[in-house]
Amino acid sequence: MKDIILDIKDLNIHFFTEDGIVEAVNGLNINIKKGETLGLVGETGAGKTTTALSVLDLVPMPPGRVMSGEITLDGIDIINASEKEMEKIRGKIVSMIFQDPMTALNPVIKVIDQISEAIIIHQDLNKEKAEEKAIEMLELVGIPRDRRNEYPHQFSGGMKQRVIIAIALSCSPKLLIADEPTTALDVTIQAQVLKLMKELKDKFEMSMIMITHDLGVVVEVCDYVAIMYAGRIVEQGSLEDIFRRTKHPYTEGLFNSIPNIDNRKEKLKPIKGLMSDPYDLPKGCNFCDRCDYVMRICEEVAPEKIFFSDEHFVECHLYSKDQSYNLSDHDL
Amino acid sequence: MSEIILEVKQLKKYFDTPKGQLHAVDDINFSIEKGKTLGLVGESGCGKSTTGRVILRLLEATDGEVIYKGRNVHEISNKEMRELRKEMQIIFQDPFSSLDPRMTVSEIIEEPIKLNKIIVNKEERFKRVLELMDLVGLSRRLINVYPHELDGGRRQRIGIARALSLNTEFIVCDEPVSALDVSIQAQILNLLDELQEKLGLTFIFITHDLSVVNHFSDDIAVMYLGKLVEKASAEELFDNPIHPYTKALLSAIPRPTLDRKVEKIILKGEITSPINPKKVCRFADRCNYAEDICRNTEPHLEEVSPNHFVSCHIFKE
Amino acid sequence: MAEKIKTVNLKNKNEVAKRSLMADTWRRLKKSKTAILGLMLIVMFLCMAIFAPLIGDYNEDALKMNIIERLQGPSLDHWFGTDEFGRDIFIRIVYGTRISLFVGLISVSIALSIGGFFGAIAGYYGGQIDHVIMRILDVILAIPVILLAITIVAALGPSMLNLMIAIGVANIPGFARVVRAAVLSVKDEEFIEAAKAIGAKDHIIILKHVLPNSMAPIIVYATLKVATAIMATASLSFIGLGVQPPTPEWGSMLSSGRAYIRDQMHIVLFPGLAIVLSVLSLNLIGDGLRDALDPKLK
Numbered sequence: 001m002k003d004i005i006l007d008i009k010d011l012n013i014h015f016f017t018e019d020g021i022v023e024a025v026n027g028l029n030i031n032i033k034k035g036e037t038l039g040l041v042g043e044t045g046a047g048k049t050t051t052a053l054s055v056l057d058l059v060p061m062p063p064g065r066v067m068s069g070e071i072t073l074d075g076i077d078i079i080n081a082s083e084k085e086m087e088k089i090r091g092k093i094v095s096m097i098f099q100d101p102m103t104a105l106n107p108v109i110k111v112i113d114q115i116s117e118a119i120i121i122h123q124d125l126n127k128e129k130a131e132e133k134a135i136e137m138l139e140l141v142g143i144p145r146d147r148r149n150e151y152p153h154q155f156s157g158g159m160k161q162r163v164i165i166a167i168a169l170s171c172s173p174k175l176l177i178a179d180e181p182t183t184a185l186d187v188t189i190q191a192q193v194l195k196l197m198k199e200l201k202d203k204f205e206m207s208m209i210m211i212t213h214d215l216g217v218v219v220e221v222c223d224y225v226a227i228m229y230a231g232r233i234v235e236q237g238s239l240e241d242i243f244r245r246t247k248h249p250y251t252e253g254l255f256n257s258i259p260n261i262d263n264r265k266e267k268l269k270p271i272k273g274l275m276s277d278p279y280d281l282p283k284g285c286n287f288c289d290r291c292d293y294v295m296r297i298c299e300e301v302a303p304e305k306i307f308f309s310d311e312h313f314v315e316c317h318l319y320s321k322d323q324s325y326n327l328s329d330h331d332l
Numbered sequence: 333m334s335e336i337i338l339e340v341k342q343l344k345k346y347f348d349t350p351k352g353q354l355h356a357v358d359d360i361n362f363s364i365e366k367g368k369t370l371g372l373v374g375e376s377g378c379g380k381s382t383t384g385r386v387i388l389r390l391l392e393a394t395d396g397e398v399i400y401k402g403r404n405v406h407e408i409s410n411k412e413m414r415e416l417r418k419e420m421q422i423i424f425q426d427p428f429s430s431l432d433p434r435m436t437v438s439e440i441i442e443e444p445i446k447l448n449k450i451i452v453n454k455e456e457r458f459k460r461v462l463e464l465m466d467l468v469g470l471s472r473r474l475i476n477v478y479p480h481e482l483d484g485g486r487r488q489r490i491g492i493a494r495a496l497s498l499n500t501e502f503i504v505c506d507e508p509v510s511a512l513d514v515s516i517q518a519q520i521l522n523l524l525d526e527l528q529e530k531l532g533l534t535f536i537f538i539t540h541d542l543s544v545v546n547h548f549s550d551d552i553a554v555m556y557l558g559k560l561v562e563k564a565s566a567e568e569l570f571d572n573p574i575h576p577y578t579k580a581l582l583s584a585i586p587r588p589t590l591d592r593k594v595e596k597i598i599l600k601g602e603i604t605s606p607i608n609p610k611k612v613c614r615f616a617d618r619c620n621y622a623e624d625i626c627r628n629t630e631p632h633l634e635e636v637s638p639n640h641f642v643s644c645h646i647f648k649e
Numbered sequence: 650m651a652e653k654i655k656t657v658n659l660k661n662k663n664e665v666a667k668r669s670l671m672a673d674t675w676r677r678l679k680k681s682k683t684a685i686l687g688l689m690l691i692v693m694f695l696c697m698a699i700f701a702p703l704i705g706d707y708n709e710d711a712l713k714m715n716i717i718e719r720l721q722g723p724s725l726d727h728w729f730g731t732d733e734f735g736r737d738i739f740i741r742i743v744y745g746t747r748i749s750l751f752v753g754l755i756s757v758s759i760a761l762s763i764g765g766f767f768g769a770i771a772g773y774y775g776g777q778i779d780h781v782i783m784r785i786l787d788v789i790l791a792i793p794v795i796l797l798a799i800t801i802v803a804a805l806g807p808s809m810l811n812l813m814i815a816i817g818v819a820n821i822p823g824f825a826r827v828v829r830a831a832v833l834s835v836k837d838e839e840f841i842e843a844a845k846a847i848g849a850k851d852h853i854i855i856l857k858h859v860l861p862n863s864m865a866p867i868i869v870y871a872t873l874k875v876a877t878a879i880m881a882t883a884s885l886s887f888i889g890l891g892v893q894p895p896t897p898e899w900g901s902m903l904s905s906g907r908a909y910i911r912d913q914m915h916i917v918l919f920p921g922l923a924i925v926l927s928v929l930s931l932n933l934i935g936d937g938l939r940d941a942l943d944p945k946l947k
Contacts, residue, residue, distance in 0.1 A: 216586025259547035270518030
C-alpha cells in the first residue's frame with residue numbers, strides 16, 4: 001500500500017473582498033502518493049495557486065477563509081495546525097517553488113547563505129556542516145561551488161531558479177509544489193530545469209505537484225493530470241486518460257487552442273468567451289456559458305463526478321446518461 | 333508575385349553601457365513581401381524586440397538601413413517619419429502597460445486619429461472608433477471603460493484597434509499573445525489572421541513561442557545574441573532545421589502529445605554576454621559541434637538551398 | 650505570464666458609465682479618519698478666508714487701534730480677546746488666514762510651475778540636459794529654505810509679494826526633484842512608447858501622458874509644501890522679514906505678543922494654534938492622499 005503523502009478532501013476556500021466574495025476553490029479533492037507527480041493545469045483564476053498555498057497554510061486569511069474541507073499532509077491536519085507547527089512543516093515536509101525566480105531570492109544575501117538558512121532552520125547542524133550540505137545542494141542543481149558566494153543579481157534567470165530549487169530541496173521534503181516554475185524562463189533553459197527537476201524527483205523519491213498552463217510541460221514531468229476551472233477540478237486522470245481519452249469540453253478546448261506543431265495550418269479553435277467571473281459563478285456548471293456542448297441541464301444543475309476508471313473522472317452532464325459518449329475526435 | 337515592402341540591410345544597434353558596448357542587434361539582413369508574415373524568434377537577449385523597435389525607428393539604428401517602400405526610415409526627417417508612422421505600427425506584449433491607464437477605450441483608439449488630424453470632425457471620428465471596435469471584436473458597450481477594468485484579451489484588442497486606426501499596412505507584433513491565457517491567445521491569433529487577410533497587412537511577428545510562430549508565419553528568422561543564425565520558410569525550418577541552435581530550440585519545445593517523444597538537445601552552459609563580443613561564432617561556447625574555426629572566425633549568412641539561409645561553419649545543408 | 654486582474658463580467662451591466670478616477674481616489678480618501686479631519690479643518694480655514702468681510706470689517710476691526718480695550722482676555726465681545734493695541738484677535742486671525750493661505754498657495758504654484766517645468770524636461774530627456782539642470786538646482790538646494798528666503802527678502806525688501814517670491818524660489822529645486830522622479834517612473838512605460846509610435850510629439854507626450862500619470866507624488870508633495878510655506882511665512886514674519894505690521898499675520902502676531910506671554914498668554918496662544926492647526930490639517934490631507942493615490946494599496 002503506497003503512502004499517501006497528500007490528501008485533500010472537499011476543500012472550499014472563499015475570499016471575502018470589498019467587491020464581493022470570490023469562490024476561489026470549490027469542492028477540491030486531490031490524492032497524491034509517494035513518488036507521484038500531479039500536474040495541476042488551468043488558466044489564470046482557476047484556483048491553482050490558492051490550492052497550492054493552502055497546503056502550506058499560506059493563503060492570506062483574511063480575506064481568505066477555508067470554508068470547509070480537510071488537508072492532510074503526511075498524516076498531519078494542516079487546516080488546524082498552529083503557526084508554530086506549520087513553521088516546522090514548511091521546508092521540511094513540503095516545499096514550494098514560485099513562478100518568478102527574479103523576485104523570490106533575497107537580493108542582499110549570498111546565495112549559499114540562503115540555502116544554508118533553510119537547512120539550519122530544520123536540521124540540527126552547526127553553521128559549517130550546514131554550509132557543506134548547502135554546497136552539495138548547489139552542485140546537485142548544477143551550479144559550480146565557486147559561485148556560492150555570489151549574489152542573486154549575478155545569476156541568470158535559469159540559474160536563479162536552480163538556486164530556488166536547491167533551497168526547496170535542501171531538507172529533502174516529501175512533497176514539492178512547483179507553481180509555474182519555468183514559465184518565466186526561455187525554452188532552452190526550461191528544458192534544462194525540467195530535466196533537473198525530473199532527476200531530483202527520482203533521486204529523492206519525492207512527490208510533486210506541478211502547476212502549469214502548458215500541456216507540453218505536463219507531458220514532460222507528470223504522471224497524473226487534474227484540469228482546473230473556476231476552482232473545481234473538472235477532469236482528472238493519468239496522462240493517457242487526459243491526452244488520449246479526453247472527456248471534458250474544457251480540456252478539449254485547451255487542446256484545440258494550442259497551435260499544432262505538426263500541422264501548422266490547422267485553424268485554431270479557441271474557447272469562446274472569457275473566464276467566468278469568480279465573483280459571480282453560474283448556478284449550474286461553471287463552464288456552461290463557454291461550452292460548445294451545453295444543454296439545458298448544465299445551466300441549472302452542477303454536474304456530479306463520473307468515473308471511467310479508478311483514476312479518471314470528469315464533472316460533466318454529457319456523461320451522466322451515457323458513459324461512452326465521445327467528444328468530436330481530435331488528433332494529437 | 334508580391335512586392336517587397338520592407339528590406340533590412342546590415343542593421344546594427346549597439347548600446348553604450350558602463351561595462352562596454354552592448355551589441356543588441358548585429359548585422360541583420362532580411363526582406364518581407366507585402367501581405368506576408370515574418371516570424372522573428374529567439375530567446376531573451378537575442379535582440380528580436382530591439383530589432384522590431386529599430387525598424388519602426390522607436391530606437392535609432394547604430395548602422396545599416398531599414399528600407400520601407402523604397403525609403404530609408406533612418407534617413408528621413410522627423411516630420412516625414414511621423415507621416416510614415418501612419419502606415420507602420422506596433423502591437424505591444426504587455427496589454428496592461430501599453431495602454432494609458434487614464435484614458436478610456438474610445439479615447440485610446442481615437443488618439444492616433446486625433447493626433448494626426450486624419451478625421452477632424454468629432455462625430456465622424458467617433459464613428460470610426462466604433463468601426464474599429466467592431467473590427468477587432470470589442471463590444472461597443474466598452475467605450476467609456478478604463479483598461480484596468482478589462483482582462484488581457486480585451487486589452488490586447490484595444491491595442492490592435494489602436495494600431496489599425498491609421499492607414500496601417502505594416503505592423504510589428506512584439507510578443508502580442510505571450511501575456512495571455514492559452515484560450516485567449518487562440519482568439520487573438522485568429523483575429524490577427526482574419527485582419528491580415530481582410531486588410532492585406534504585413535506582419536513581423538516577434539515571439540519566443542515556437543509553436544505560435546510556426547502557425548502564424550510564412551517565413552521565420554532565428555536570432556541568437558544579436559545575430560541572425562537561420563532563416564527559411566516556416567515549413568522548411570521545422571522540417572529541416574540546419575543550425576545547431578535552431579535544432580536545440582525546436583527540440584526544447586514541450587509538446588502536448590504522447591506520441592513522438594522528441595529527444596531533447598540540452599544546450600550546455602548559459603547565454604554569453606552581448607557586450608564587446610569577439611568576432612567569432614557567438615554560439616560556439618554552447619554548441620555540441622563547435623570546432624576550432626568556430627572559435628576563431630565569424631560565420632556569415634549563406635543561402636544553402638532556395639530561400640533557406642544559415643550562418644554556420646559546420647552545417648551547410 | 651499569469652495576470653492577476655479581476656475579470657469584469659459585463660453581461661449584467663448595460664451601459665458602463667464613465668467612472669472618473671478622481672471619484673475612485675475620493676472614495677478611498679474618505680476611508681481615512683485623519684484625512685477627513687484635515688479636510689474639515691482646511692475647509693474651515695478656507696471659509697474664514699473667503700468670508701472674512703462677513704465676519705468683521707478689515708479696517709474697523711482688524712487694524713484700528715482701540716487702546717481702551719487693550720489686553721482683554723477672551724470674552725463674548727472678543728472671542729479670542731484683544732491684543733496690546735486693543736484689536737480683536739479673532740478678526741485678525743481670520744484675516745491672517747487670507748495671507749497665510751494666499752502666500753502658501755502662490756509660492757507653491759511658483760515653485761511647482763518653474764520647478765516642475767525643469768524637472769519634467771530633465772526627467773524626460775535625461776542625459777546632458779538632466780545633468781546640467783539638476784546640478785544647477787543642487788546648488789540652490791544646498792541652501793536651507795529659510796536661509797534662502799531670508800536672503801531674498803532681505804535683498805528685495807520685506808513685503809507680501811517678495812515673501813511669495815522668496816518661498817517660491819526656495820522651493821523650486823524640491824519640486825524639480827519630485828517632478829523629475831515622477832516623470833522617470835512613467836516615461837519608460839510602454840504606453841509612452843505607444844504614444845511615440847502613433848506620431849505624438851514630445852510636448853504632447855509629456856503633457857498628455859507622462860504628467861497625468863505621475864501626478865500622485867506631485868500632488869502629495871505640493872500639499873505638504875503648502876504647509877511648510879505657511880510655516881515659512883509665519884517664521885519670516887516673526888523675525889520681521891515678512892508681512893509688516895499692522896497687517897495681521899499669524900507669525901507677526903506671535904512676535905509682537907511675545908512681551909505679554911506671561912500674563913496675557915491669549916495673545917500668542919491663538920495665532921500659534923492657527924499655525925499649528927493649518928499646518929496639521931494639510932499634513933493629514935497629504936498623508937491621506939498618499940495612501941488614497943497609491944495603486945498598490947487597494
